[in-house]
Amino acid sequence: MPVVKSICNMCSTRCGINVHVENGQIASVTGMEEHPVHDLCLRSQAIPELVHSPERITNPLRKVSGRFEEISWDEAFDQIAAKLSQIRDQHGPKALLVHVGIPFVATHTQKVIRRFSDLYGTPNYTTGSSFCSLARTMSYNLTCGGHLCPDYSDDTRCMLIWGMNPEESFPSQANTIVGLREKGSKLIVIDPRTTSMAKEADYHAQLRPGTDTALALGLLNVLIAEELYDKAFVDEWTFGFERLVEQVEKYTPQLVEEITWVPAKTVMKIAETYGTNKPASIALGISLDHSTNGIQASRAVSTLIAVAGNIDIAGGNVFAPGFRQTNLRVEEKITQDKPVGADYPLFTKYTLEQTVTPAIDGILHDEPYPIKALLVVGANPLLTWPNTNKVKRVFEGLEFVVLADLFMTDTAEMADILLPGTTFLERQDLIDYRNRGFPIIVKTNQVIEPIGNSWEDWKIWAQLGRKMGYGEHFPWKETDELFAHLLKEAGLSLDQIKQNPGGFPYAPQRYQEYLENGFNTPSGKVEIFSELMKQHGYDPLPTFKEPAESPVSRADLAEKYPLILIAGPRTRVYYHSQYRNLPRLREEMPEPLLEIHPETAKRDGIGDGDMAKVESLRGEIKVKAKLVEDIHPKVVCAQHGWSEANINVLTDDENRDPTSAYPGFRSVLCRVTKIQ
Numbered sequence: 200m201p202v203v204k205s206i207c208n209m210c211s212t213r214c215g216i217n218v219h220v221e222n223g224q225i226a227s228v229t230g231m232e233e234h235p236v237h238d239l240c241l242r243s244q245a246i247p248e249l250v251h252s253p254e255r256i257t258n259p260l261r262k263v264s265g266r267f268e269e270i271s272w273d274e275a276f277d278q279i280a281a282k283l284s285q286i287r288d289q290h291g292p293k294a295l296l297v298h299v300g301i302p303f304v305a306t307h308t309q310k311v312i313r314r315f316s317d318l319y320g321t322p323n324y325t326t327g328s329s330f331c332s333l334a335r336t337m338s339y340n341l342t343c344g345g346h347l348c349p350d351y352s353d354d355t356r357c358m359l360i361w362g363m364n365p366e367e368s369f370p371s372q373a374n375t376i377v378g379l380r381e382k383g384s385k386l387i388v389i390d391p392r393t394t395s396m397a398k399e400a401d402y403h404a405q406l407r408p409g410t411d412t413a414l415a416l417g418l419l420n421v422l423i424a425e426e427l428y429d430k431a432f433v434d435e436w437t438f439g440f441e442r443l444v445e446q447v448e449k450y451t452p453q454l455v456e457e458i459t460w461v462p463a464k465t466v467m468k469i470a471e472t473y474g475t476n477k478p479a480s481i482a483l484g485i486s487l488d489h490s491t492n493g494i495q496a497s498r499a500v501s502t503l504i505a506v507a508g509n510i511d512i513a514g515g516n517v518f519a520p521g522f523r524q525t526n527l528r529v530e531e532k533i534t535q536d537k538p539v540g541a542d543y544p545l546f547t548k549y550t551l552e553q554t555v556t557p558a559i560d561g562i563l564h565d566e567p568y569p570i571k572a573l574l575v576v577g578a579n580p581l582l583t584w585p586n587t588n589k590v591k592r593v594f595e596g597l598e599f600v601v602l603a604d605l606f607m608t609d610t611a612e613m614a615d616i617l618l619p620g621t622t623f624l625e626r627q628d629l630i631d632y633r634n635r636g637f638p639i640i641v642k643t644n645q646v647i648e649p650i651g652n653s654w655e656d657w658k659i660w661a662q663l664g665r666k667m668g669y670g671e672h673f674p675w676k677e678t679d680e681l682f683a684h685l686l687k688e689a690g691l692s693l694d695q696i697k698q699n700p701g702g703f704p705y706a707p708q709r710y711q712e713y714l715e716n717g718f719n720t721p722s723g724k725v726e727i728f729s730e731l732m733k734q735h736g737y738d739p740l741p742t743f744k745e746p747a748e749s750p751v752s753r754a755d756l757a758e759k760y761p762l763i764l765i766a767g768p769r770t771r772v773y774y775h776s777q778y779r780n781l782p783r784l785r786e787e788m789p790e791p792l793l794e795i796h797p798e799t800a801k802r803d804g805i806g807d808g809d810m811a812k813v814e815s816l817r818g819e820i821k822v823k824a825k826l827v828e829d830i831h832p833k834v835v836c837a838q839h840g841w842s843e844a845n846i847n848v849l850t851d852d853e854n855r856d857p858t859s860a861y862p863g864f865r866s867v868l869c870r871v872t873k874i875q
């Protein structure tokens with residue numbers, strides 16, 4: 200049976216795989232030994248079903264009188280180009296908003312779509328990073344001048360896992376952590392739920408959702424009070440330490456217990472364990488970002504890493520070395536127009552894109568101008584953006600929606616034109632692993648031809664560009680030509696990369712580079728105090744603010760909605776809104792569930808498996824209750840991405856982190872009642 204080496208792109212871990220092909224069909228996949236990440240998870244077993252699903256969209260479709268009918272690619276391009284031209288002429292190019300999903304959409308395709316957006320002239324280019332890891336990237340950059348990764352090695356004496364459950368979200372990382380734990384490394388878990396990893400940890404802080412900044416400031420308080428910090432590093436390489444000392448003074452373990460529910464004794468033990476077992480690494484999860492105080496939370500944790508002297512050392516937290524692909528932006532066409540909704544200048548400065556949540560109200564109220572068309576690529580906003588009832592109204596009010604995806608989704612149903620995308624085995628990708636802690640790049644192999652009439656994704660947007668009259672900007676006919684162009688900036692040839700299916704190492708991991716060049720921040724130091732934050736009107740020091748919706752900030756609301764909902768924990772079965780239609784995975788997790796503590800459930804007469812109604816200020820959903828001891832009695836939890844119990848009906852788009860615009864997905868006031 201022929202075997203082709205490729206990469207699994209069912210989640211952002213992107214494991215190396217050997218793909219076994221039989222009669223032109225994907226038969227199975229196994230881990231590719233020569234790739235650094237090859238412990239495959241359950242999802243990989245569903246790859247053949249994903250690729251060959253009979254539910255795939257395999258032709259361009261156009262909606263006529265509420266029903267989709269097949270059209271040719273030529274017709275699709277002609278109709279999209281004509282409508283987008285008309286909208287640009289009538290309302291200006293900024294009347295188009297683009298939203299690109301990740302990781303479904305490969306990096307090179309994102310770059311081509313970005314190029315198309317520049318040429319069209321819209322400032323409104325957004326991606327799934329409006330809710331994903333870019334807030335943390337921004338925060339790390341603001342504080343330390345680069346993206347920090349945990350450097351798990353035999354040197355690591357302590358691992359702090361904060362707001363993530365690698366056993367569900369990054370199984371290969373979980374294996375590494377378990378391995379180091381067995382070798383004697385300390386393990387600390389900070390999570391509102393008692394996850395399986397928390398059960399194995401030396402210390403578990405079961406904090407109140409959204410209070411991470413207060414806990415980080417409390418840990419800093421103990422490190423400083425007990426002189427467990429790295430004085431030499433702090434003196435030479437940090438900016439604003441004296442002001443931090445004043446800032447954290449009041450965050451005694453006792454006050455932190457009141458705010459976070461974490462016992463003062465546990466706060467002290469965690470600080471002492473982290474401070475005395477060097478090198479220590481911290482892995483931050485998305486939970487910190489999904490908060491209205493998220494940027495400050497990851498600024499506080501970055502500060503903790505630096506003050507403890509764990510930054511840029513082997514076994515601690517290190518910078519991912521840079522690899523620059525050729526920029527496909529069209530500099531002379533980049534518009535200076537403001538984005539729709541509110542402007543978040545620091546987010547744009549560090550991520551080079553706009554954030555989409557403020558656009559929800561912006562579009563509904565034509566603020567500051569009308570949006571008439573939406574181009575959605577590999578994303579399902581009706582399940583993934585906050586406040587679904589409002590998002591639905593956004594889509595209903597648009598003049599034109601084009602969407603590219605693999606399957607019919609809640610959002611696809613709202614489209615005027617649907618385009619068939621490809622899975623990762625029907626195309627080639629160029630994947631950089633730096634944010635996973637490996638400075639390698641992989642060019643994946645296309646294993647089979649695109650299914651039906653689907654096209655390799657980047658070609659769709661290049662061809663649309665040609666139809667719109669931008670042909671000179673899309674000279675590449677084949678993927679190899681595009682990739683060769685993208686690698687030019689790094690001085691690499693495609694052949695070099697092709698010879699290394701397990702990854703071409705483009706840079707060695709280096710430590711303490713700051714000794715030569717300083718940190719990549721305005722002061723050249725770790726910026727505990729950020730002048731840039733101050734200039735933009737944000738708190739310049741890591742500062743705790745109550746979540747916008749919490750029993751403390753909204754005591755009035757908490758009377759009616761007494762529970763805190765954590766919306767959107769990751770699962771090892773699905774990925775965001777994807778894969779519910781794959782039988783192998785559905786078998787594993789057949790339905791959406793609400794995790795609720797037995798005490799809380801009993802009070803409302805809810806038994807295990809009963810249907811419950813969950814309500815918030817925004818709306819209500821019905822979902823089956825699952826009674827679990829592992830959650831705090833005042834907290835409930837449910838996954839996002841289920842059409843039949845869409846948790847984003849309950850979440851809020853209006854109260855956002857002031858710097859990143861991320862919504863507070865992880866702290867939503869709600870009430871739960873039994874459905875009789």
Ligand code: SF4
Nearest residue numbers: 207209210213214240
């Ligand atoms: S962790 Fe699983 S889904 Fe993610 S890339 Fe690896 S095998 Fe695929």
